[in-house]
Amino acid sequence: MSVSAPSAHDVCVIGGGVTGAGIARDLSLRGLSVLLLDKGDWGAGTTGSASWMIHGGPRYLEFDWDTTRSSCIDAGHIVTIAKNMVYRVVFVIPVLPHDKNNVERMETAMEVYDRFQPLKKAHPHVRLTGEEARQVEPGLAPDIVAAVTMEEWGVDPHRLVFANVQDAVAHGARALNHTRVVELLRDSGKVIGVKYRASDGSMSEARAKVVVNAAGPWAPEVARMAGGEVNLRPAKGIHIVYPHRISNFAISCESIDGRDLLMVSHAGFTLLGTTDDDFYGDLDSVDVFQDEVDYLLQAFERVFPSIRDYRPVRTTTGVRPTLFKWRRYEDQLSRRYEVIDHEGSGAPGFVTIAGGKLSMYRLMAEETSDLVCRKLGHQAPCTTATQPLPGNDADVEPAAEVARRHGISALAAMKAQTRHGTLADAVLEASRGGRMVCRCEPITEAELAHAARHEHVRTLADAFRRVGLAAGPCAGAACVLRASEIIGRELGWSASQRIEAARDFVRGAWLGRAPVIGQAGWAQEELAQGSMRGLR
Numbered sequence: 001m002s003v004s005a006p007s008a009h010d011v012c013v014i015g016g017g018v019t020g021a022g023i024a025r026d027l028s029l030r031g032l033s034v035l036l037l038d039k040g041d042w043g044a045g046t047t048g049s050a051s052w053m054i055h056g057g058p059r060y061l062e063f064d065w066d067t068t069r070s071s072c073i074d075a076g077h078i079v080t081i082a083k084n085m086v087y088r089v090v091f092v093i094p095v096l097p098h099d100k101n102n103v104e105r106m107e108t109a110m111e112v113y114d115r116f117q118p119l120k121k122a123h124p125h126v127r128l129t130g131e132e133a134r135q136v137e138p139g140l141a142p143d144i145v146a147a148v149t150m151e152e153w154g155v156d157p158h159r160l161v162f163a164n165v166q167d168a169v170a171h172g173a174r175a176l177n178h179t180r181v182v183e184l185l186r187d188s189g190k191v192i193g194v195k196y197r198a199s200d201g202s203m204s205e206a207r208a209k210v211v212v213n214a215a216g217p218w219a220p221e222v223a224r225m226a227g228g229e230v231n232l233r234p235a236k237g238i239h240i241v242y243p244h245r246i247s248n249f250a251i252s253c254e255s256i257d258g259r260d261l262l263m264v265s266h267a268g269f270t271l272l273g274t275t276d277d278d279f280y281g282d283l284d285s286v287d288v289f290q291d292e293v294d295y296l297l298q299a300f301e302r303v304f305p306s307i308r309d310y311r312p313v314r315t316t317t318g319v320r321p322t323l324f325k326w327r328r329y330e331d332q333l334s335r336r337y338e339v340i341d342h343e344g345s346g347a348p349g350f351v352t353i354a355g356g357k358l359s360m361y362r363l364m365a366e367e368t369s370d371l372v373c374r375k376l377g378h379q380a381p382c383t384t385a386t387q388p389l390p391g392n393d394a395d396v397e398p399a400a401e402v403a404r405r406h407g408i409s410a411l412a413a414m415k416a417q418t419r420h421g422t423l424a425d426a427v428l429e430a431s432r433g434g435r436m437v438c439r440c441e442p443i444t445e446a447e448l449a450h451a452a453r454h455e456h457v458r459t460l461a462d463a464f465r466r467v468g469l470a471a472g473p474c475a476g477a478a479c480v481l482r483a484s485e486i487i488g489r490e491l492g493w494s495a496s497q498r499i500e501a502a503r504d505f506v507r508g509a510w511l512g513r514a515p516v517i518g519q520a521g522w523a524q525e526e527l528a529q530g531s532m533r534g535l536r
């Protein structure tokens with residue numbers, strides 16, 4: 001296979017999760033030329049499977065105070081630069097009579113956490129009696145004796161990643177999704193670039209003065225390409241996804257083995273999670289099992305008895321890139337991160353960032369970029385703590401105004417605003433009198449076409465991440481064919497390519513749905529699969 005002539009950049013970043021996208025943005029804002037590559041789609045790795053929380057992690061206070069502090073400080077920066085994308089999430093943490101933490105212990109922990117809350121513009125806790133807790137959330141169990149509240153922030157991680165990619169590109173970066181790095185180019189040991197394969201199979205090379213490995217749980221695999229070692233203790237987590245809001249409060253509870261779990265509603269859906277288990281399998285094929293679903297439901301029905309009456313629509317799973325440590329319980333592992341300069345291990349020009357979490361991605365990007373700049377002798381300072389992400393430089397208009405102007409529902413306008421901020425108006429411009437793609441998840445045809453044209457959407461799964469295609473109760477049954485037509489028109493797909501894209505999406509979605517499918521689910525599955533059969 002032929003390899004085209006190499007392009008040349010200051011820096012090549014491998015991995016377009018939140019960390020790599022944050023680094024690409026940081027370096028581009030500092031005036032360096034950047035190439036960002038991801039073997040899948042932006043945020044389709046661990047980032048897309050997160051709980052959608054920008055949080056400080058009060059849990060880490062017990063064993064890793066520094067992480068809670070850095071995380072709260074960076075969360076404060078993130079909610080400032082992404083102000084139109086984030087929203088407050090208020091937790092109710094119920095206490096049952098025999099819980100390991102009684103309400104006094106819970107409240108003491110919250111009093112300590114309250115000291116950190118102003119760092120991320122959040123309010124202090126409130127203590128509630130059992131009765132007060134049930135007044136704010138009637139679904140809570142009758143034997144709850146008390147509760148405390150806690151405030152965090154929510155964000156769509158897919159959009160957060162893409163906003164970073166978008167800004168990097170606006171500042172001169174080249175960003176290619178569906179492009180896998182297969183080899184590092186070396187010159188007497190020094191890493192001088194990458195060899196990569198695009199989705200059409202074509203191979204290319206790119207020269208770079210520094211190559212950054214931001215491959216999340218795949219970081220050890222990428223480091224091995226340079227003969228380097230990165231030691232992780234990867235931990236798998238799953239969520240159950242419900243296609244509606246179950247509560248206006250996030251509710252946390254204790255699992256059978258004493259771990260903290262959460263149920264949190266974001267926009268129009270609810271996540272219930274998450275597990276945290278050592279993972280030794282294939283990172284490219286992570287399955288969700290029925291017993292993991294049962295583990296979550298068993299814990300939740302103690303505090304929210306009706307949880308089994310709700311119909312889940314799918315599951316999500318991802319693997320945390322946790323730094324290696326010999327510890328008994330996975331959830332007691334630190335969420336610290338490490339920036340590794342491989343110069344000392346015979347691979348100058350190569351840097352890895354490993355560990356951390358979404359809530360401090362910006363800080364991780366800043367420290368990695370500082371090291372890259374030192375290596376290049378480049379003096380520009382980091383500006384990402386104050387420079388707003390695209391569409392977040394001013395407040396958005398009232399959604400009702402935008403809705404009226406574009407002839408769409410206020411809900412559709414509001415959803416577009418959380419994705420695009422102040423740019424929503426321009427994105428929706430073409431939808432005057434335009435149609436919705438799906439009745440249950442309000443996306444306009446214009447927004448979907450815009451995503452295909454300007455937001456690197458190459459598959460229907462990319463459209464799920466970019467604009468929430470098929471995220472509603474129909475799970476795609478009512479909208480994937482239509483969506484495939486719209487995207488196909490933009491990308492020049494033939495009629496059979498459009499059908500194949502829809503089939504691919506339905507097959508992929510099935511893998512996430514199987515572990516939570518009940519009787520009604522099988523009926524829906526038959527409908528979704530049946531609607532694809534016989535199409536040519």
Ligand SMILES: Cc1cc2nc3c(=O)[nH]c(=O)nc-3n(C[C@H](O)[C@H](O)[C@H](O)COP(=O)(O)OP(=O)(O)OC[C@H]3O[C@@H](n4cnc5c(N)ncnc54)[C@H](O)[C@@H]3O)c2cc1C
Pocket residue numbers: 014015016017018019020037038039040041042043044045046047048049050051052053054055179180181182214215216217218222235236237238239273274317318319320321355356357358359360
């Ligand atoms: C279940 C779960 C819930 C979580 N919830 C939260 C939360 O609510 N809040 C929070 O702060 N943190 C949370 N975390 C942690 C957080 O999601 C991760 O720490 C963070 O998203 C990691 O981002 P990343 O960019 O480092 O890795 P990733 O998102 O995995 O990105 C790495 C990218 O590298 C790409 N890649 C790999 N190899 C190659 C190659 N050879 N060529 C090109 N590209 C390559 C992959 O495709 C991938 O997209 C959660 C984690 C899990 C598992």
